[in-house]
Amino acid sequence: MESIEKKTWFTMVNEFIHKYEECIFNFFFLLCLFIAFIYGISFKIMNDGFWHIKVGEYIIKNRTIPYHDIFSWYGMSKNLQWTSHEWLFGVLSYLIYSIHGFLSAAIFMGIMNTLISFMLYKLLEIRSKSKWIALICMGSYIIMFGSEVSLAFRPIIVSLLLIPVTCILLEKNRYIAAIFVVILGINFHGGVYPIYIIVFAYYTLFKNYKYFAAVLVGVFVNPYTYGIYLYTIRSMSEMHLQKQYINEWKVTQIYDLKFSLAIIIFIVFIYILGKVKLKDILFSGSFIILSISAVRQIIFLPILALPIISPYIKPALNEFIERYIVHNEIIEYIKSKIGFFKGTLIKSIIIIAIELAIIIPNGSYCYDFFKNGMKIFRISASDCPVQAVDYINKHPEIKYSHLLSHYNDSQYLIFRGIPTFVDSRADLFLPSFNKDTNAFYDFMHAFIDLYDPQDLINKYNIKYILVNKSYSIYGILNGYKNLSVVYEDSNYCIFKVDYFIGNIY
Structure with missing residues (x-):
């Protein structure tokens, strides 16, 4: 009963x-x-x-x-x-x-x-x-x-x-509609045009190749025409520097990202049990590799890798149930009871x-x-130099001088109308884009590697330096005798460079 x-x-x-x-x-x-x-x-x-x-x-x-x-x-x-x-x-x-x-x-x-x-x-x-x-x-x-x-x-x-x-x-x-969307997307975010090309390759190669050719031409529909292609080629040639210093370009530590790792394991599980076509393995696998190659690309796992293998999820789960659940002795016992x-x-x-x-x-x-x-x-005053920028905007002798600010702070300075030295448009300051400059590396070598910041100051004739007190470079600069403090708050400090002091320490 x-x-x-x-x-x-x-x-x-x-x-x-x-x-x-x-x-x-x-x-x-x-x-x-x-x-x-x-x-x-x-x-x-x-x-x-x-x-x-x-x-x-x-x-x-x-x-x-x-x-x-x-x-x-x-x-x-x-x-x-x-x-x-x-x-x-x-x-x-x-x-x-x-x-x-x-x-x-x-x-x-x-x-x-x-x-x-x-x-x-x-x-x-x-x-x-x-x-x-x-x-x-x-x-x-x-x-x-x-x-x-x-x-x-x-x-x-x-x-x-x-x-x-x-x-x-x-x-x-x-x-045709997809090509127009790609053209729009490239003008919004030209750096991801290879993703659109891969997507078109997946859907059109060997059956509607004329549309694949059309999208390759469609990439030219932007203010820089073929310059978008050159942009990526040049970026790759200097990527080792960006990977060295910019966290989002570093290789993904996938074992620290448990959910992303779970998605990759799940996709491999589908490969094994879902009888996935070689084409789908190659394309979804390419996005797995892409996501591991840089932290900023991990988002392509749910956006593209999962959709590609999604037709195989249900068959793979049914196969798993058939193999390991339906005929399992414990399950059979519970089922009978x-x-x-x-x-x-x-x-x-x-x-x-x-x-x-x-x-x-x-x-x-x-x-x-x-x-x-x-x-x-x-905007947080601990993350952005809010008060220091207010001070700079009131002192044109600082604003329009050779002002040096940290890479992480430069974006905010631009937002407030203050000219910067090096900012997060990193490629602009690399020799692969502009042959006569290596300012990106010089800055990173001095402010991040902390190797002879005085050399950077002298080379670029720096007049003022804005720095967050929480950065390691602050302790070094604070010990320089040829730097005097002209502004200071609880988070930021502005140094003036005094070139006529003999000993810098």
């Missing part, structure tokens, strides 16, 4: 899940989109976004796109060539910021992250032909931002939307459990966001 009651209970649960499956799915789907919006609106990293806003301001006010440096006093004095391959994002970011400052930027980020999640779901649904698999894989994108990747106000946010859109159009054989595995109940419970595992920690983030007063991005 007890066994019959249990079977009846499980049958009722199974019927309930089946009856309300659509409602359950919609609940999880909308909740995921809501979480994506909260992650977007609560973004914390501006960084390059500071100078992107100023690029847009320059383009709109001057009605021209820059081909030479416009922000660095050093770059302008040398007339250094600059490929502003993200110019259209600059225009967009300036227009958004002009509405209501960082509040409108935060709303933009929320909307964009929601759209990315939605379009990624549509791509996954088309390829996997399963709304639940699509939902779970979409959740992997959302949870990645919750655990391992930070959203930043940068052109990649547009690329993450346009790449799935391109894939959806190609899935539907709308090649309580009938737990009848119908699709076990699969439904597993799917719901996975969704809860994805949503609960992200839901906790949303709860904290509302609990802490829904704080959006604000």
Whole structure:
């Protein structure tokens, strides 16, 4: 009698899940989109976004796109060539910021992250032909931002939307429309054109190769024409320097990124059990390699690697169940006793459990966001030289001198209209782009490696130095006798260089 009651209970649960499956799915789907919006609106990293806003301001006010440096006093004095391959994002970011400052930027980020999640779901649904698999894989994108990747106000946010859109159009054989999207995407974020080419290669090579050729030509439709191709070639030739000094270009320490590692292991699991085509292994594998090659590229795991192998997920899981669960002695015993595995109940419970595992920690983030007063991005005086820049803007003898600031602070100085020395447009200051300069390496060697900063000061005739007191270089500069403090607050200090003092120590 007890066994019959249990079977009846499980049958009722199974019927309930089946009856309300659509409602359950919609609940999880909308909740995921809501979480994506909260992650977007609560973004914390501006960084390059500071100078992107100023690029847009320059383009709109001057009605021209820059081909030479416009922000660095050093770059302008040398007339250094600059490929502003993200110019259209600059225009967009300036227009958004002009509405209501960082509040409108935060709303933009929320909307964009929601759209990315939605379009990624549509791509996954088309390829996997399963709304639940699509939902779970979409959740992997959302949870990645919750655990391992930070959203930043940068052109990649547009690329993450346009790449799935391109894939959806190609899935539907709308090649011309996809090419127009690629042209738009390249003007927003020219540096990722190889990703668009790989995507087109996946969908068109050996069957519609004329469209592949068309997209190669489409890359030229930008203010720098073939310069976009040269940009990537030149970047690769000096990438060892950027990998040495810039964290986001360093090789991914994948064992520290547990969720990303789990995605890679899951994809390998699909390779083994899903009878994946060689083409799909090669293309998805290329994005795994790409994600490991640099931290900033880890996001391509959920955006492209998972969608490529998504058609094989269901067959692989069925194969796994057939091999290791259906004929398992323990499972067979439980099955005979309580009938737990009848119908699709076990699969439904597993799917719901996975969704809860994805949503609960992200839901906790949303709860904290509302609990802490829904704080959006604000400039922190400990991270940006807010007060020091106020002082500089009141003292033109500093503002228009050979001012040296740290790489991490230069973006904010540009935002506030102060000419810098070297900033995060790193390629501009490398000999692969401008033969007569090696300012990027000189700066990093002195300020990061801490090797003879005085040599940097002398070589570039530095007049003032702005530095955060938390940096190691501050302790060294503070010991120089030929430097005098002209400004100081709790976070930053401005040194004046006195060249007439004999001994620097």
